[in-house]
Amino acid sequence: MPKSVLIVGGGLSGTIVANGLCRQLAEEMRTGAVAVTMIGTSETHMYQPGLLYIPFGRMREQELFRDQRRVLDRRVNFFVDPAATIDVETKQVTTESGRVFTYDYLVLATGSRIMPQTIPGMTEAGHWFYDLEGARKLRDALNAFQGGRIVVNVNAPHKCPVAPLEVTFMLYDFLKARGLWDKTELTYTYPIGRLHALEPVAHWAQPEFDRIGVKYETFFNTESVDPATKVIKSMEGSEIAFDLLITIPPHAGAPVIEASNLGKGGWVPTNSRTLRREGSDNVFVVGDTTNIPISKAGSTAHFEADVLIDNLVSLIQEGRWARDYDGKVFCFVETGLGAGTYVWFNYTTPPNPGPPSQMIHWFKLAYNRLYWLSARGLL
Amino acid sequence: MAERQTIDARGSFCPGPLMELIAALKLAQIGDEIEVLSSDKGSVTDVPAWVAKVGHAYVGTTEHDGYWAVVVRKAK
Numbered sequence: 001m002p003k004s005v006l007i008v009g010g011g012l013s014g015t016i017v018a019n020g021l022c023r024q025l026a027e028e029m030r031t032g033a034v035a036v037t038m039i040g041t042s043e044t045h046m047y048q049p050g051l052l053y054i055p056f057g058r059m060r061e062q063e064l065f066r067d068q069r070r071v072l073d074r075r076v077n078f079f080v081d082p083a084a085t086i087d088v089e090t091k092q093v094t095t096e097s098g099r100v101f102t103y104d105y106l107v108l109a110t111g112s113r114i115m116p117q118t119i120p121g122m123t124e125a126g127h128w129f130y131d132l133e134g135a136r137k138l139r140d141a142l143n144a145f146q147g148g149r150i151v152v153n154v155n156a157p158h159k160c161p162v163a164p165l166e167v168t169f170m171l172y173d174f175l176k177a178r179g180l181w182d183k184t185e186l187t188y189t190y191p192i193g194r195l196h197a198l199e200p201v202a203h204w205a206q207p208e209f210d211r212i213g214v215k216y217e218t219f220f221n222t223e224s225v226d227p228a229t230k231v232i233k234s235m236e237g238s239e240i241a242f243d244l245l246i247t248i249p250p251h252a253g254a255p256v257i258e259a260s261n262l263g264k265g266g267w268v269p270t271n272s273r274t275l276r277r278e279g280s281d282n283v284f285v286v287g288d289t290t291n292i293p294i295s296k297a298g299s300t301a302h303f304e305a306d307v308l309i310d311n312l313v314s315l316i317q318e319g320r321w322a323r324d325y326d327g328k329v330f331c332f333v334e335t336g337l338g339a340g341t342y343v344w345f346n347y348t349t350p351p352n353p354g355p356p357s358q359m360i361h362w363f364k365l366a367y368n369r370l371y372w373l374s375a376r377g378l379l
Numbered sequence: 380m381a382e383r384q385t386i387d388a389r390g391s392f393c394p395g396p397l398m399e400l401i402a403a404l405k406l407a408q409i410g411d412e413i414e415v416l417s418s419d420k421g422s423v424t425d426v427p428a429w430v431a432k433v434g435h436a437y438v439g440t441t442e443h444d445g446y447w448a449v450v451v452r453k454a455k
Contacts, residue, residue: 197398351393
């Protein structure tokens with residue numbers, strides 16, 4: 001019987017792991033000693049960070065999508081058949097169609113999803129850009145916007161931690177270019193006592209907001225939204241009126257995780273260095289699915305996937321551990337429609353973002369294309 | 380039955396201890412306690428200040444070697 005690696009989830013981390021294993025275990029796969037199987041939820045693979053550009057007309061919808069079978073190495077056994085239950089005791093995953101998959105090594109890469117419905121009134125009154133339908137709706141709302149009160153509202157937990165700042169700076173450039181900034185009052189709300197979780201980023205953003213005239217309210221955790229009066233209320237007791245509400249909704253993990261009793265909220269308890277599920281030797285967790293207190297971001301998924309590939313290959317070929325994950329995260333930060341910076345950090349190195357530049361913005365635009373090489377495990 | 384959960388946010392630059400606590404409280408039941416381990420001394424003041432503002436219960440803080448354990452009870 002071949003060693004079986006089963007990957008649940010076809011997003012970025014699952015895809016990198018699948019492709020990386022095929023490359024590094026080419027000989028074992030050729031001889032039938034190893035098999036790599038992926039259970040996904042969609043025939044298409046979406047470049048999620050591209051959604052940020054959709055409302056501003058800076059990327060077209062078709063640029064976000066590729067056929068998942070073409071992104072995956074052809075040696076991967078790929079099934080579009082969502083996992084319904086995962087039993088780590090019997091080493092079995094059952095899909096919605098009733099198929100049963102067994103494994104020697106399991107990779108949980110089920111990701112996260114937005115949950116605007118957990119805030120009363122948010123689905124009716126809010127706009128967002130964290131899924132395609134929301135990005136389309138926000139694009140229409142921005143095209144119709146003629147001035148008024150915009151609220152950019154951030155909720156915890158959420159993925160892509162810099163996206164709220166990015167959309168705010170991009171809104172400034174977008175509205176300024178349309179001659180609407182002077183008719184706009186933009187307020188940014190954030191759950192903790194500064195403008196961003198990363199302290200140096202918060203310290204940089206605050207004078208920038210002051211300079212361009214963005215108002216802000218910290219310690220704002222959304223309690224409810226009144227779609228009739230267009231007022232958003234916080235748990236801390238404040239209220240803000242809006243004409244256009246752009247929210248970063250709270251996130252949750254995949255339903256299959258909770259349904260399988262693998263983690264509250266859909267987040268799987270995971271060792272922060274080995275990426276093993278707590279209590280399992282042969283179950284690994286990557287990307288947004290972990291409960292590690294670290295940014296839920298594409299780069300996190302990517303760096304974790306690289307570590308996991310090395311460890312799975314090493315375990316299969318040599319029966320030994322290769323290396324631990326060091327907590328590395330790298331995020332581009334768009335500071336408008338024509339400038340950007342970046343920030344990186346790990347468990348022991350604090351972030352230290354540099355000054356924004358046009359060059360870094362261009363590199364981000366280039367990465368919007370290079371992403372597909374990352375997904376293929378080439379970059 | 381009330382539960383106690385520990386979040387080890389030591390060395391977490393992003394999203395950080397308070398953001399982790401806020402997310403965990405959303406999933407907790409009233410009466411549950413959450414202990415946040417933080418290597419950021421700012422948590423010693425930030426967490427109780429936010430908890431008081433929102434109306435949860437601050438249970439206490441214990442200083443350890445290089446980190447702090449801040450305990451909060453979900454009250455509403």
